[in-house]
Amino acid sequence: MYLSRVEIATKNRQKIKDLTHLGAYHNWVEQSFPDEINLGERKRHLWRLDQLAGKNYLLVLSENQPDEGQLEKYGVSGTVKIKSYNRFLDAIKIGEIMRFRLTANPSYSVLQPGKKRGRVYPHITVKQQRQWLNERSEKAGFKLIRQRLLNSEGDDDGFAFDIVCRDHPVLYREKGHVMRLSRVTFEGLLQVRDVTVFKETLIKGLGREKAFGMGLMTVITEV
Template sequence: MYLSRVEIDSNNRAKTRDLTHLGAYHNWVEQSFPAEVAAGERPRHLWRIDQLNGRRYLLVLSEEKPDAEKLVTYGVRGTVMTKSYDHLLATLHDGQLLQFRLTANPTHTITKPGERQGRVVPHITIERQRQWLIARAEKSGFELVQNVSAEDPDGQPTWSFDIVGREWPELHRRVGQGVRLSRVTFEGLLRISDVATFKETLIKGIGREKAFGMGLMTVIPEA
């Protein structure tokens, strides 16, 4: 596995004018693996957009190394970085405390009486979005850390994570009108409870719309 990053050339409007919706970013990621495209292969590549010190970055997790020239198509030359992800995976263990960042698409299914298939809708409120992550922690191989020294007004422990971004980027459909997807970014602390399951979570992602920049969780050991 490989984790790659490139700074998006946001100041070059002529270069990035095509990046108007999530499908364009998806295409950029896919075209960064020309050998897979030529072979007709479509492995899942997790990706997301990060912002750091006023700069925007494309982050990609993949089984194979991306083509650096393709990855810099809409990026700043000299900023492409690709590192092996296997070393990090090998250092993980049960009980380990990690800082995490996750961009995801929190949703739930509404099924009305008489319907055979429910309708997937986004969680709108911050509290519902937070509960969405809390509910998925155990089956994803981790537990979210609670602040034992800090209490909310009701006298309950508070969670050591926050929502640091909430957006509604557009996705253009080939058929019909475009849609806006709920994109929520979480940051905080977690503890690994099942390392095998947690590794699968890091590799496969969490939630829906993974092809369009959702689901990628990254972690670093807590100092």
């Protein structure tokens, strides 16, 4: 596994003129693995968009190493960083406390009469979105750690993590159909409860719309 990052060239409008919707970012990620394309063995790549110190980044988790030149296509020259992720995964221990960041698509499905698959709806409120993560944490191999978080009135809000960003980026589908996806970024502390399951969560992601920048959880050890 490889974890890669590149700063997006947001100050070069000409260079990033194609990045108008989530599908364009998806194509950027896919084109960064030309060997997979040539072999016809397309792998699932988790990715997300991050902001750090006023800069915008594309973060990619992949089974194979991406092509540095392709990954830099819409990026700032010299900012590509590619690291092996296996050593980090192998060092994870049960009971370990980590700080996490997750960008996801909190949603639920409702069965429709006469259909095998349910219709998917996004969770709208902050409370619903937080509950979505609460309900999935145990099956994902971790426990959310209680912190004292204060709401805007200075009161303890009772949650173990926070939502740092909520938006609805555009995705262009075929035949000119335009839709907006619900995108939520969570941050907080967790404790590893099942190492095997937790590793699967980090590798395979959490929730829907993984092809369009959702589901990637990253963690760092809390000292």
